[in-house]
Amino acid sequence: MNRPIRLCHLSDIEDGDARGFDPHQQGHDSLFVIRQHRQVIGYRNACPHKGYEGTSMAWRKDRFLNKAHSRVICAAHGAQFDINSGECLLGPCPGQSLDRLPLLVNEQGDVYLLPADSEK
Amino acid sequence: MNITGLDSLVFGVDDVEACNQYLTDYGLIPNNVSAAGGTFTALDGTSVVIRHRDDPELPPALPTGASLRKTIHGVADQATLNAIAEELGKDRDVRRLADGSIEAEDDMGFTLGFQLSCRQPISIPAEKVNAPGDEPGRPVNVIGADESITIVPRTLSHVVYFVPDSKKAEQFYIERLGFRVADRFTNLGPFLRPQGTLDHHTLFLVDTPPEMQGVEHFTFHLGGPTELLLAGKRFQEKGYESFWGPGRHIYGSNWFWYFNSPMGVHVEFDADMDLHDDSWTAREIDASADASQIFNFTLVDKWMPGGDPH
Ligand code: FES
Ligand SMILES: [Fe+2]
Secondary structure, three states: OOOOEEEEEHHHOOOOOEEEEOOOOOOOOOEEEEEEOOEEEEEEOOEOOOOOOOEOOOOEOOOOEOOOOOEEEOOOOOOEEEOOOOEEEEOOOOOOEOOEEOEEEOOOOEEEEOOHHHHO | OOEEEEEEEEEEEOOHHHHHHHHHHHOOEEEEEEOOEEEEEOOOOOEEEEEEOOOOOOOOOOOOOOOEEEEEEEEOOHHHHHHHHHHHHOOOOOEEOOOOOEEEEOOOOOEEEEEEOOOOOOOOOOOOOOOOOOOOOOOOOOOOOOOOOOOOOOEEEEEEEEEOOHHHHHHHHHHHOOOEEEEEEOOOEEEEEOOOOOEOOOEEEEEOOHHHOEEEEEEEEEOOHHHHHHHHHHHHHOOEOEEEEEEEOOOOOOEEEEEOOOOOOEEEEEEOOOEOOOOOOOEEEOOOHHHHOOEEOOOOOOOOOOOOOO
């Protein structure tokens, strides 16, 4: 995968909320994107909880955030993560972080997943 | 100690509305549902209780923020309740609540309740099978595959704790409350059965670093494997996220299907668990994929070979 993949338009994600994507057709959402106005933050849908690494975090399609939309949560054992840094703030994986994915929003508001090494 | 099994699990959650909907969709019967929470009961009256995590009536949360706030065990009679109060009163605070129940912490800090069991006797046939060589399970002309059946969980089965010291946690349940070890995963911990039930386990302890203390999952028993598969399929079709299964465990023999939940614990559908008494010798093995299930499937979309050949 070394070309950007279009995930959606900005307007497909409710402002402040998150949405899961399966860009490589794996049969489950392998990543999710949080939208804050024109900013997007992408993470691999994989909890860092030791012994459970890689666990899908939503409890229902696209439900990745807490009620106040102020934290990412893992619905497996309740870990809470900072939205901006991906760092675990409470729960079973303190000090560990979600895997950030590089995204791009173009002028037209299309959201792209960038190749992993384009972050640097 | 005649402890008969779990009566109720009480959660303090972030999103009350989501949990109310989740447990209703899981198949439990909703009672007194409001923005403050609700009680979700199985056919025999055992339940899961949802409250907001800031509800002042809830026992305090563990330092890890785990959402389970209280585990209520049922007991057979007042004598058992008195015996537990006396035993636990030797070295800890035992509170007597207005409803006649008692409350105390276990050695890991989980808040426990004990009450005269709310579990009502139920009489509903299990899922029945026909097999050559045995008497028919279903009478003639009674069909086995009915997609329209209503599925309500029958009874609260077990809860699984992550504990920072499974040896110490186990000792408390065995020495103070008379639980028996049904089987053991050497590297994780014991499956525990109180004396008032034959069910393989009502409690399973998993040893973890202290920062993980909390709950792995809880589950209710359904009427059989077909019910479990159909209930899980319906749940997944509602959009809920399957975590593991369907499959069948080895220890306990129960069919399983686990889902993520807005309570921040896994919730299992369970059916057909082994029964044991004190003549059973506990088995022991290191937990592994091979040791924990005889098989594990993934639900795929309905499909049919060939289509209509005409
Ligand atoms: S797998 Fe995410 S908290 Fe356990
Ligand atoms: Fe279980």
